[in-house]
Amino acid sequence: MIRKYLSFLTLALLFLLFTHEETEASNQKVSLTLPNGATYYGEVKNNKPHGKGTMRWGPSKVYSGDWYNGQRSGTGKYISDRLPEDMRIVYEGKWKNDRPDGTGVRKESNPDLEFYVISKGTFKDHDLISGHTVTQSMDSIWFDYRNGNTFLEFSVSDRKQANELMHSKLARGHIQHLNYYKREKSALDYKGFEYARSMEDYGSSISEGVYRTGDYEVMELYTGVNQRFEDEEFYRVENYKNGKLVTAKDVKENGRFAGIVQGKINNNKHVLQPYLGEFSKLLKDIGNDPEPISCSNSSTSVCEAFPIKFE
Known part of the structure; x- marks a missing residue:
C-alpha cells in the first residue's frame, strides 16, 4: 500500500514538474522568421506564436497582442499603414482564429481623400454585426447603427449640422437621409421607413411599410408605399404587397414634395435619441485622430505605436 502511494506521489510530482517546465518555456520571448517573411518577437510554444x-509583415503591417497556436486569438491591436496609396486601418479589440471577433474598434482613413470611418461594437469574422459606425467624406457624414433587430442610418451634409444633432438640437440639424427599421425578435420582417431629401427635388423619396433584407443585406420594401420625385411636375406613388408592385400613379408635384419629405424627417427625428451619445463619441474620435508620424527609418507610421513590450 505504501509502495503504491509513493509511486502515485512520484508520478504526480513528475507531472507538476513537466507542466511547470512547459509553462516556463512558453513564457520565454524569442524571435522568429516565418516562411512568408513575417518576423515575430514574443512568447512561443511548439515553435509557434503562443501567448503575447x-x-x-514588412514595414507597414504589425499586430501586437495575444496569440494561440500561431493565430491571433484574445486581445490585440493591428495596424496596416500603406498611405498614400491605400487606406490606413487600425483595429483594436478581440480576436479569434486570426480574425477580429468580439468587441473592438476599427478605424479606416485616407486623409488625402478626406475619408474617415470608425466602427465600435461587436465583430464576427472581421465584420461589424452590432454597434455604431460613423463615416466622414468630403461632402457628407453618415451614421449607422445595427444590432440584428434594429437598423438605423442617417446622414448630414457637414460637421456643423452633425454637431447640432449630437447636442440634441434635433429641430435644427438638416438630415439628408433617415432610414429606420425595427422588428420583434421572433419576426422575419422589419417595420420602418426610408426618407431622402435633396436640396433640389430630384433624389427626394419616401418609403414606409414592411421591409425584408435582400441581397447584400440591403433592406427592400415588401409591403407598403414608395413615393419618389419623378420629373419637374409629378412624383410617383407606388404600392407594394408581398414584394410585388400592385398599383402606381403619378401625382402633380406643385413644388410640395421636398417639403413633404422634410416634414416626415422632422416628425421622426426622435428615433435618433438613444444613439446620439455613442455617435458623438465616435465623431469626436475622428476629429482627434492624429496624422501619421513617420519614423526615422520608415516611411510609414506603424512604429509610432509599436513594438509593444510585454513584461
Whole structure:
C-alpha cells in the first residue's frame, strides 16, 4: 500500500514538474522568421506564436497582442499603414482564429481623400454585426447603427449640422437621409421607413411599410408605399404587397414634395435619441485622430505605436 502511494506521489510530482517546465518555456520571448517573411518577437510554444507577442509583415503591417497556436486569438491591436496609396486601418479589440471577433474598434482613413470611418461594437469574422459606425467624406457624414433587430442610418451634409444633432438640437440639424427599421425578435420582417431629401427635388423619396433584407443585406420594401420625385411636375406613388408592385400613379408635384419629405424627417427625428451619445463619441474620435508620424527609418507610421513590450 505504501509502495503504491509513493509511486502515485512520484508520478504526480513528475507531472507538476513537466507542466511547470512547459509553462516556463512558453513564457520565454524569442524571435522568429516565418516562411512568408513575417518576423515575430514574443512568447512561443511548439515553435509557434503562443501567448503575447508582436508580428510584423514588412514595414507597414504589425499586430501586437495575444496569440494561440500561431493565430491571433484574445486581445490585440493591428495596424496596416500603406498611405498614400491605400487606406490606413487600425483595429483594436478581440480576436479569434486570426480574425477580429468580439468587441473592438476599427478605424479606416485616407486623409488625402478626406475619408474617415470608425466602427465600435461587436465583430464576427472581421465584420461589424452590432454597434455604431460613423463615416466622414468630403461632402457628407453618415451614421449607422445595427444590432440584428434594429437598423438605423442617417446622414448630414457637414460637421456643423452633425454637431447640432449630437447636442440634441434635433429641430435644427438638416438630415439628408433617415432610414429606420425595427422588428420583434421572433419576426422575419422589419417595420420602418426610408426618407431622402435633396436640396433640389430630384433624389427626394419616401418609403414606409414592411421591409425584408435582400441581397447584400440591403433592406427592400415588401409591403407598403414608395413615393419618389419623378420629373419637374409629378412624383410617383407606388404600392407594394408581398414584394410585388400592385398599383402606381403619378401625382402633380406643385413644388410640395421636398417639403413633404422634410416634414416626415422632422416628425421622426426622435428615433435618433438613444444613439446620439455613442455617435458623438465616435465623431469626436475622428476629429482627434492624429496624422501619421513617420519614423526615422520608415516611411510609414506603424512604429509610432509599436513594438509593444510585454513584461
